[in-house]
Amino acid sequence: QVQPVQSGAEVKKPGSSVKVSCQASGDSFTDSFNDFSISWVRQAPGQGLEWMGRIIPIVGRVQYADDFRGRVTFTADMSTSTVYLEVSGLRSADTAVYYCARGGGSNGYYFDSWGQGTLVTVSS
Amino acid sequence: SYVLTQPPSVSVAPGKTATITCGGDKIGSTSVHWYQQKPGQAPVLVIYFDTDRPSGIPERLSGSKSGNTATLTISRVEAGDEADYYCQVWDMISDYRVFGGGTKLTVL
Numbered sequence: 122q123v124q125p126v127q128s129g130a131e132v133k134k135p136g137s138s139v140k141v142s143c144q145a146s147g148d149s150f151t152d153s154f155n156d157f158s159i160s161w162v163r164q165a166p167g168q169g170l171e172w173m174g175r176i177i178p179i180v181g182r183v184q185y186a187d188d189f190r191g192r193v194t195f196t197a198d199m200s201t202s203t204v205y206l207e208v209s210g211l212r213s214a215d216t217a218v219y220y221c222a223r224g225g226g227s228n229g230y231y232f233d234s235w236g237q238g239t240l241v242t243v244s245s
Numbered sequence: 246s247y248v249l250t251q252p253p254s255v256s257v258a259p260g261k262t263a264t265i266t267c268g269g270d271k272i273g274s275t276s277v278h279w280y281q282q283k284p285g286q287a288p289v290l291v292i293y294f295d296t297d298r299p300s301g302i303p304e305r306l307s308g309s310k311s312g313n314t315a316t317l318t319i320s321r322v323e324a325g326d327e328a329d330y331y332c333q334v335w336d337m338i339s340d341y342r343v344f345g346g347g348t349k350l351t352v353l
Contacts, residue, residue, distance in 0.1 A: 124287075160342060162288075169347040170280075170288065170331055186341055187246070220287055226294070229342075230335045231278035233299065235287040 123147035125159075125221050127236040133243050138209040141239045143221030145202040154202040155179045158229035161195065161206045164238075165217040173219075175229060176204055211243045247271065247336040249345035256351045263319040265348045267332030270313055275334045277315035279308060282347075283328045291330075292317060319350070327352045 128142040145154035160175040174185040178197035185193060194207045208215055218238040225233035250268040257263040267277060277295050280288035290299050292308035295315065305320045319326055332345040 162344075169329075170282075170333075170344040172342040172344060175342075184340065222288075225290070228335070230276060231290060231293045231333065232280070232288070232342075233290050233293070235289070238287050 124234050125154075125223065125236040127219075127221060127239045130240040131242070133211050133241065135212055135243055135245055137211050138207060139211060139241050140205055140207045141219050141221075141241070143204045143206070143236050154223075155197070155199045158224035159195075159197075159204045160222050160224060160229065160232060161193075162220045162222055162232075163189075163217045164220065165214070168217075170220075173206075175224065177229075178204065208241070211241075213243050215241065216243045217241060247334070247339070247341065247343045249332055249334065249343060251330075251332060251345040251348045253346070254349045254351065256353055257319075257322050258353045259322055259324060261322055263322050263326070263350055265317040265319075265330050265332075265350065267315040267317070267345050268313060269334065269345075271336070272310065272313045272315055272334065275337060277308065277310060278333045279317045280331045280333065281326075281328045282331065288331065322350075322352055324352050326350060 125143045126146045155178040158175045158177045161173040163171045173189045176195040197204045220238045221236040222232035223234040225231045279292040281291045282288040295310045296308045307318045329347045331347045
């Protein structure tokens with residue numbers, strides 16, 4: 122199954138920033154990628170899934186969940202069908218796997234295709 | 246904020262039926278979606294819009310909803326079904342997507 126491809130694992134110091142990418146792969150998937158909402162989901166070690174928010178590249182709309190607003194930024198490069206997650210002011214609690222997921226349904230109600238995940242480790 | 250409640254764990258013998266519930270006070274007015282996540286892997290959509298199955302998902306997995314509880318049923322459970330299962334809804338008030346806490350399915 123075609124799925125987005127995410128950037129590799131990162132190890133960061135507390136207080137620094139990290140930028141994770143999520144790129145469409147496969148011709149048909151790439152052609153439509155910018156039309157879909159792409160959400161970011163965090164999963165801390167041994168914990169459940171947390172929705173961080175989403176971006177709709179074609180209309181430039183960005184939505185952040187309350188718990189993440191202010192420290193995360195979603196951006197998109199439509200020319201390469203790539204979306205980005207940037208987290209600033211990293212702390213140990215941000216150690217997690219970050220997934221991008223394509224929204225399904227007319228309003229991205231569910232997530233029908235997930236990236237493989239990017240492990241971000243925050244450690245001094 | 247919207248809260249979805251799942252049992253932390255469910256155990257079932259091979260060949261039997263597993264039921265995983267997802268409760269929320271507004272589930273009756275929205276659609277529920279389900280994901281399977283095996284260790285070290287990304288989640289996979291297994292049920293969307295309460296009862297629909299994506300292509301490639303076995304008919305043994307089915308979804309239902311009654312009142313404010315949604316249920317994922319796995320018939321004729323196999324060892325390969327052992328995974329974490331998450332329910333998820335769209336909260337129409339906040340426009341957020343919300344996940345349940347997840348249920349670990351153990352095949353005995």
